[in-house]
Amino acid sequence: MPKINGNEIRPGNIIEHDGGLWIAVRTSHVKPGKGGAFAQVELKNIRDGRKLNERFRSADKVERVRLEQKDKQFLYETDGMLVFMDTETYEQTELPADILGDRRPFLQDGMTVVVEYYDEEALSATLPEKVTCEIVETEPVVKGQTAANSFKPAMLDNGVRVMVPPFVGSGEKIVVNTETFEYVERA
Template sequence: MVEAINLKKGMIFEQNGKLIKVLETNHHKPGKGNTVMQMKLNDVRSGAIIQTTMRPTEKVDLAIVDKKSAQYLYDEGQTKVFMDMDTYEQYELSQEQLKEEEQFLMPNMEVQLDFCNDELIGIDLPGTVAMKVVDTQPTIKGATAASGGKPATMETGLVVTVPDFINVGDTLVINTDNGSYKARA
């Protein structure tokens, strides 16, 4: 049992027979009243996104999640195919199950497959991923990293705010937790 205040992004718990993954948490103290935890949750099986609040002391049962190293291979229609790095067994996950992670998936990327009671429930991405810029505004002469930035579209369709000196074709390191620019690769 874990209290709601200790839940972090990526944790999976069981509630009313459903597996729920934490996408975001926010400790909120209104002017009047009790402190609450505002949470964005994902029902792992249905893919539904749930916005809810919990009392910080409310307890939930953490799910036991086993992890296996795997490699992302390819898309097959609305399905993503992964291969276990040890047994070469292939696993499939629907785009619905990978809503949050899909924009970071690159061919041949190594990920962790998450299993709960031998059921494949999702993946864990590495902390960062290197991607090429396919579209952005032209470089502004004399631009520095301190300016506000500009939007850049990455090869997976992800749009990231980058410094003004970034050009089309540059390879960037992107943080997979929040989709932010970290550095040039």
């Protein structure tokens, strides 16, 4: 794995530090009046979510980790485990359902998910940015209310509540952003 200087750490970089894998959440470069400059880096542990603030001088060397990304197709869920199939080798793998976190309800049959691996360990899974869902419950459409810049709550077929524009009614399909849980457009 390549070693980089402490002042080259950028947000999103994954480094090996103190025997664990950490992702850089925020970095700021500080030049104090006395002494050498350093990078103040906020780190988050990939495995357990702990946070850490660390100072790295330009002379400090850290291991930058590159994760291997594989496309996996979701097949089914069994006993709290999600079963995925590798799209190239057709090999099936089971991952815990909590690997998706709060985005789990947006997972649909046959959906292609990007799973990031470190060695052979699956660390994270990323859903597509936009998913089509159906509205099962919302307030009825009221004529003349479309000009106002207001939103109303709606319940989706996967049990997630989102805010939608007033012209969208029950039974309609909409596109939802899986990262922000916001309405994007009608499907």
